[in-house]
Amino acid sequence: MNKVVLVTGANSGIGLALCERLLSQDAGGLQLCLACRNMRRAQAARSALLASHPTAQVALLQMDTSSISSVIAAAQEVKLRYNRLDYLYLNAGIMPNPQFDVKAFFKGIFSSHIITMFSTGVGILTQKDCVTPDGLQEVFATNLFGHFLLIRELEPVLCRAGQTSQLIWTSSSNAHRSAFTLDDIQHQRQSQPYSSSKYASDLLSLALNTHYNKQGLYSSVICPGFVKTSLTYGILPSFPAFLWTLLMPLFWFIRIFINTFTLTPYNGAEALLWLFKQKPESLDPLVKYHSLTSGLGNNYTQPHKMDIDLETSETLYEKLLQLESEVRKKLKEKQKDSQQVRSGPAGARSS
Numbered sequence: 001m002n003k004v005v006l007v008t009g010a011n012s013g014i015g016l017a018l019c020e021r022l023l024s025q026d027a028g029g030l031q032l033c034l035a036c037r038n039m040r041r042a043q044a045a046r047s048a049l050l051a052s053h054p055t056a057q058v059a060l061l062q063m064d065t066s067s068i069s070s071v072i073a074a075a076q077e078v079k080l081r082y083n084r085l086d087y088l089y090l091n092a093g094i095m096p097n098p099q100f101d102v103k104a105f106f107k108g109i110f111s112s113h114i115i116t117m118f119s120t121g122v123g124i125l126t127q128k129d130c131v132t133p134d135g136l137q138e139v140f141a142t143n144l145f146g147h148f149l150l151i152r153e154l155e156p157v158l159c160r161a162g163q164t165s166q167l168i169w170t171s172s173s174n175a176h177r178s179a180f181t182l183d184d185i186q187h188q189r190q191s192q193p194y195s196s197s198k199y200a201s202d203l204l205s206l207a208l209n210t211h212y213n214k215q216g217l218y219s220s221v222i223c224p225g226f227v228k229t230s231l232t233y234g235i236l237p238s239f240p241a242f243l244w245t246l247l248m249p250l251f252w253f254i255r256i257f258i259n260t261f262t263l264t265p266y267n268g269a270e271a272l273l274w275l276f277k278q279k280p281e282s283l284d285p286l287v288k289y290h291s292l293t294s295g296l297g298n299n300y301t302q303p304h305k306m307d308i309d310l311e312t313s314e315t316l317y318e319k320l321l322q323l324e325s326e327v328r329k330k331l332k333e334k335q336k337d338s339q340q341v342r343s344g345p346a347g348a349r350s351s
Contacts, residue, residue, distance in 0.1 A: 001084075002029055002030055002031045002057065003026075003029060003030055003031070003086040003087065004030075004031045004033070004082050004084055004085050004086050004087075005022060005030055005031070005032050005033065005086060005087040005089070005276075006033040006035055006061070006078065006085060006087070006088050006089065007019055007032070007033070007034060007035065007089040007091055008035045008036075008063065008065060008089065008090055008091050008092035008147065008150075009035075009036065009065075009091040009092030009093060009170075010034035010035060010036055010042070010045060010089075010091070011034065011036040011038060011041040011042045011044070011045040012041065012045065013227070013265050014091060014170060014224050014227060014265045014268045014269050014272070015034075015089070015091045015092070015170075016045050016048075016049075016265065017264075017265035017266045017268065017269040018089065018091070018269040018272045018273065019032060019034065019045070019049055019058075020049060020052070020266075021266065021269055021273050022273065022276065023049060023052070023053040023056050023058075024052075024053070025273070025276075027053040027055060027056040028055060028056075030056070030057065031057045031059070031082070032049075032056065032057060032058050032059070033058075033059045033060070033061050033078070033081075033082075034046060034058065034059070034060050034061065035061040035062075035063040035074060035092075036060065036061070036062070036063070037062075037063065037064040037065075037092075039060065039062050042060045042062075043060065046058050046060055059081070061074055061077060061078065062074065063150075064146075065092050065141070065142050065143075065146030065147060065150070066094075066132050066136075066138055066141045066142040066146055067132065067133070067134065067141075067146070068134045068136075068146075068149065068327050068328075068331055069331060071146050071149050071150050071153065072149070072153060072331075074150070075149075075150055075153030075154050076153075078154060078157065079153075079154070079156060079157055082157055083157060084157055084160060084163070084165075085154060085157040085158050085165060086165055086166070087165070087166050087168065087276065088150075088151070088154065088158065088165070088166070088167050088168070089168050089170070089272060090147040090150075090151075090167060090168065090169045090170065090201070091170040091272075092142065092143075092146075092147070093142060093143045093170065093194075093197075093198075094138070094139060094142045094143065094194075095139070095194040096128070096129065096130065096138060096139065128191075129187065129188075129193045134327060134330075134331075135330075136186060136327075137186040137187060137188055137193060139187065139193035139194055139196075139197050140185070140186040140187060140193065140196075140197055140200075142197075143194070143197035143198065143201065144197045144200050144201055144204065145320065145323065147169075147201075148204060148320050148324070149324060149327075151167060151208070152324065158217050159212065159215040159216060159217050160216065161216075162216075163216055164216045164217070164218060164279075164280050164281070165216060165217050165218070165280075166217075166218050166219075166220065166275065166276075166280045167205070167208060167217065167218070167219040167220070168219075168220050168221075168222065168272060168275050168276075169201045169202075169204075169205055169219070169220070169221045169222065170222060170224060170272070171198045171201050171202055171221045171222060171223055171288060172194075172195075172198040172223055172224075173223050173225070173226075173260065173290075174194060174195045174198055175195060175198035175199040175201070175202050175223075175288075175306075176192075176195050176199055177199060177307050177308075179192040179195035179196045179199060180195075180196045180199040180200055180203075181196075182312065182315055182316065182319070185200060185316060185319055185320075185323075199308075200316060201221065202221050202288065202306050202308050203308050203312055203313040203316045204219075204313065204316060204317065204320070205219040205220065205221045205285065206219075206285050206286065206306075206308055206310065206313040207313040207314055207316065207317035208317075209285040210310070210313070210314065210317075211317070218280030218281065218283065218285075219285070220275050220280070220283050220285075220287075220289060221287075221288045221289070221306070222271035222272055222275065222288065222289045222290070222291065223260075223271070223288055223289070223290045223291065223304075224262060224265075224268030224269065224270075224271070224272075224291045225259075225260040225261060225262035225263075225267070225268055225290065225291045225292060225293070226260055226261045226262060226263065227262050227263060227264065227265055227267070227268035228263055228264065228265075256295035257295075259292040259293055259294055259295075260290065260292060261293065262291050262292065262293045262299075263293070267291060267293045267299050268291050269291065270291035270292070270293075270299040270300065270301055271289040271290060271291040271301045272291075274289065274301040275289060275301075284303065286305055286306055286308065287303040287304065287305060287306065288303070288304055288305075288306045289301050289302070289303055290302050290303070290304055
């Protein structure tokens, strides 16, 4: 049977590059599902994939991971379409409204911290988060909680007797323990929501292995390296396009010494593709798999131990379960109120 692969955030960047690479490797043996928030862009992505792989099976799924109702509706659709799900790539993510410190940027260029600055944004970036209609912090909901809820909803097609399935998270080198606290998992009171959400995804992956490995479901985490995507360009919204062109020679030079500068989405998807080829039972749950590109342009994957622990991961998991219970309760109440509003006038007329 064809392997069923679902990729969130698949209409551009690393997600789209992964889809292209998966089809290039095995177009006839996959059922590929692109889960995207913007269906116009999703249609364009599907057309591009079919142009190079006309016989491929590429389906679309509307889903906004920041919206509880959207995630639940999308999961229901997946369960109607497929009786199995072999790979779930948890790739969708946002870094909203970055505030860029120009002075710190130019100071950092001529310092020993230049590699860390470009790789993680530390010292030059802060973000202003906002709240979703569900009452959740947007970065937390989009990058982490929406994916957690999706996994929970898709348990019937992910956990199948005698079969294995893989969860593969797109994390970041910006996932820092210092940005995350169990007392504020949504990162409401601080200024690094992206870093917090990515560190939380590292923790959650470990917890998911603890709870689901016996059911044949395995979770892994990757870092794509420093890649030029729409998210990256959004970091410097006031920079003219030509400045990126001027910076490219510097990036290429840095890559001779630091192979985390993958630069293109194709290169950044290397670890995602590598994990597709592995037996999940053989993978280390405490490791993050990094996409790397040599100075000569050769791509490879390298494991690095994550700064995480079982106790913290388990506490986060329990907090997410509690939050899941709360949002489901609120959603039911909202749906009940909506039904009462719709039925009220009709009842009045009948009396």
